Amino acid sequence: EIVLTQSPGTLSLSPGERATLSCRASQSVSSSYLAWYQQKPGQAPRLLIYGASSRATGIPDRFSGSGSGTDFTLTISRLEPEDFAVYYCQQYGSSFGGGTKVEIK
Amino acid sequence: QVQLQESGPGLVKPSETLSLTCTVSGYSISSGYYWGWIRQPPGKGLEWIGTIYHSGSTYYNPSLKSRVTISVDTSKNQFSLKLSSVTAADTAVYYCARDRPVDYWGQGTLVTVSS
Numbered sequence: 001e002i003v004l005t006q007s008p009g010t011l012s013l014s015p016g017e018r019a020t021l022s023c024r025a026s027q028s029v030s031s032s033y034l035a036w037y038q039q040k041p042g043q044a045p046r047l048l049i050y051g052a053s054s055r056a057t058g059i060p061d062r063f064s065g066s067g068s069g070t071d072f073t074l075t076i077s078r079l080e081p082e083d084f085a086v087y088y089c090q091q092y093g094s095s096f097g098g099g100t101k102v103e104i105k
Numbered sequence: 106q107v108q109l110q111e112s113g114p115g116l117v118k119p120s121e122t123l124s125l126t127c128t129v130s131g132y133s134i135s136s137g138y139y140w141g142w143i144r145q146p147p148g149k150g151l152e153w154i155g156t157i158y159h160s161g162s163t164y165y166n167p168s169l170k171s172r173v174t175i176s177v178d179t180s181k182n183q184f185s186l187k188l189s190s191v192t193a194a195d196t197a198v199y200y201c202a203r204d205r206p207v208d209y210w211g212q213g214t215l216v217t218v219s220s
Contacts, residue, residue: 001167035206037151044200044210045151056208088151092205093139093164096151 002027004089006097012105019076021100023089028069033092036065036074040085049074107131109201109211117218123188127201127211128181134159135179141204142175142186144197145213156204157184191218
């Protein structure tokens with residue numbers, strides 16, 4: 001079973017700053033099957049990125065995904081107030097990473 | 106617009122079986138896609154439980170496999186989760202979803218395991 005490790009656990013940033021979130025897999029993951037989700041308190045998660053780098057429908061272009069093999073990255077180019085949330089990576093049909101909380105500094 | 110809605114008891118006694126159903130609207134399950142269950146204990150992260158293909162093929166989290174059954178009823182456009190021998194550790198919000206990747210989620214339903 002592949003284990004996904006996300007870092008950092010918490011990222012404290014100000015609006016307008018750039019956020020870089022990491023997802024590292026214990027074994028190589030097909031890029032086609034890596035997704036990122038955003039979750040706000042009291043809400044179901046929302047798909048942001050699929051296939052490691054493709055934005056889901058309606059997702060702003062300030063969100064981008066990259067990576068391959070065992071190292072994947074979610075980048076938020078300029079944080080908007082609504083982007084402060086918890087982010088999870090997932091290999092399709094398998095385990096999620098532990099999450100990264102992006103909080104307001 | 107695809108919509109999913111979980112239904113089932115909100116309280117289950119320890120050692121009993123948790124049963125939830127997900128009703129899908131806006132899309133016919135028999136047309137394709139994978140359908141799955143994900144849970145989230147209070148204050149914790151997401152845990153994938155399992156996935157079923159519209160044909161009935163199933164894939165389960167190895168840590169839960171011995172206790173989980175996911176089935177599909179295409180005539181009702183529903184799929185279901187059964188989790189046996191529950192303990193307090195199974196208390197969580199349970200989400201049903203269209204899977205691989207999870208692009209549509211139900212609103213989630215809190216299931217508490219307590220006597």
